[in-house]
Amino acid sequence: QKEVEQNSGPLSVPEGAIASLNCTYSDRGSQSFFWYRQYSGKSPELIMSIYSNGDKEDGRFTAQLNKASQYVSLLIRDSQPSDSATYLCAVIDTGTASKLTFGTGTRLQVTL
């Protein structure tokens, strides 16, 4: 069964620090990778997508993809209390063009 693995956390970082969230996936043929943020009681919100090896930056967020290691990460610079949420990694697998497989999420707590 194709899997997406994340550490459930909580990951606690002080305000202003860099938060590093990690995700591994089992299907070597996966092509598309996404990070969603989900506040408690709310729906997932897309924050980053990445398709090629390397880094992709958007404001305080950087997604990193290493297909050889089957690893995708999200860095949040200058972490704010408003970043406290669960971060979901999602992958589109080979041959399942419409289907996202989600990890169970990492809960991030940004402390004052």
Next chain:
Amino acid sequence: NAGVTQTPKFQVLKTGQSMTLQCAQDMNHNSMYWYRQDPGMGLRLIYYSASEGTTDKGEVPNGYNVSRLNKREFSLRLESAAPSQTSVYFCASSATVYPDEQYFGPGTRLTVT
């Protein structure tokens, strides 16, 4: 531009009752999806519709049916609700089948007693 909307927001059913969850999007997206989210299980795909007129099973389709009414609307029906269907249900849509970025509705919190 409301994005993806879902009704109702909350629902309580008794075992064996039926109901339909409604979803609509105003982004002119081709593809629509239904997920359920349970504690510790993550989001799991129930059914999806790659384009108007087509529907396909996802990871957990048993006990559900769907209808892609038109390009905008995609409904999820529980014919005979069971306590195991207590969950939060999310509808999502995307512009293209592949690669796609999916955008989620606000969710329906369903309790089956």
